Amino acid sequence: MGEPSAEVPEQVDAGDGIIATRGLTKRFRGGQLAVDGLDLTVPAGSVFGFLGPNGSGKTTTIRMLMGLIEPSSGTARVLGRPMPRSVRTVLPRVGALIEGPALYGFLSGRDNLLRYDSADPTADPRTRRARVAAALDRVGLTAASGKKAKAYSLGMKQRLGLASALLQPRELLVLDEPTNGLDPQGMREIRSLIRELASDGTTVFLSSHLLDEIEQVCTHAAVMAQGRLITQGSVTELAAGTRGRLFVTTPDVGDAARVLKELGLADVVVAEERVTAEPPDRELAEVNEALVTAGVRVRGFGVERASLEDAFVALTGEGFDVAG
Ligand SMILES: Nc1ncnc2c1ncn2[C@@H]1O[C@H](COP(=O)(O)OP(=O)(O)OP(=O)(O)O)[C@@H](O)[C@H]1O
């Protein structure tokens, strides 16, 4: 991993990140600042969630990373190489699924993949059919593979796009909203596929506007809002930066809330059969003891881990809505 890249040009300097951007900025012709000074570092071997609400600049960033559009300023390196200058050497090593995969509607799903595969000069034609069959199988499209792509549902098209990114083993997969349009079962399948690919050593960079999706599959995440990076890091670190909540499950919510306030706990919130508050600095056992002594029937007690959503709300002081 830490080999000097000068001696082995194909090798990635992992310290630098599989993807690294510095001040990456895109201002569209109409003046829209879609991506604003982005410094992103994606560690090798991570499943990296690129999180942000609609219009926050995720797809624009991905298009710059893949060399589809030029940045207005700043730099992007993918697999250690500058983009878009190194598209021809970098792209064959990257599997990508970008918003609205290009498909030939008059061809079947299978024929779309055969055609896609034959456009890859490094792909051996003798093993083409087997490669396509394996990719169809991985995304659960085998049964529908003879159907014309124009008759595919959104979720089926998304699966076909994903299959095209999986034809070859890649060092990096870049997936723009890979579960978009899928039903819950399909989402679960794609998530487990992503975990499987990651365990084979592939770095996966995926965008999503679904917090719990990122929490379920990603080791690392970056949060975008209005073209700017709000934070990035490991998912555990991000959530750990936010304190969890103390909770008491009890039928005696009124008494429980009073005791917690008397103990000096902040932000006591009462719900049905449940009281929560900011975790105390004192021993948890003391809090429990005070509750029991006061005659509160404690059925559940503890500190809940903060979720990524809590972290996001804490960081932005707002919910997860689309900015104008
Ligand atoms: N070709 C373009 N010309 C002008 N503005 C654009 C263009 N493409 C995107 N934008 C604007 O840039 C901003 C970021 O768009 P982008 O598609 O990158 O967001 P996103 O995070 O991918 O959103 P979503 O979750 O909806 O896919 C938006 O305000 C969008 O309107």
Ligand SMILES: [Mg+2]
């Ligand atoms: Mg997008």
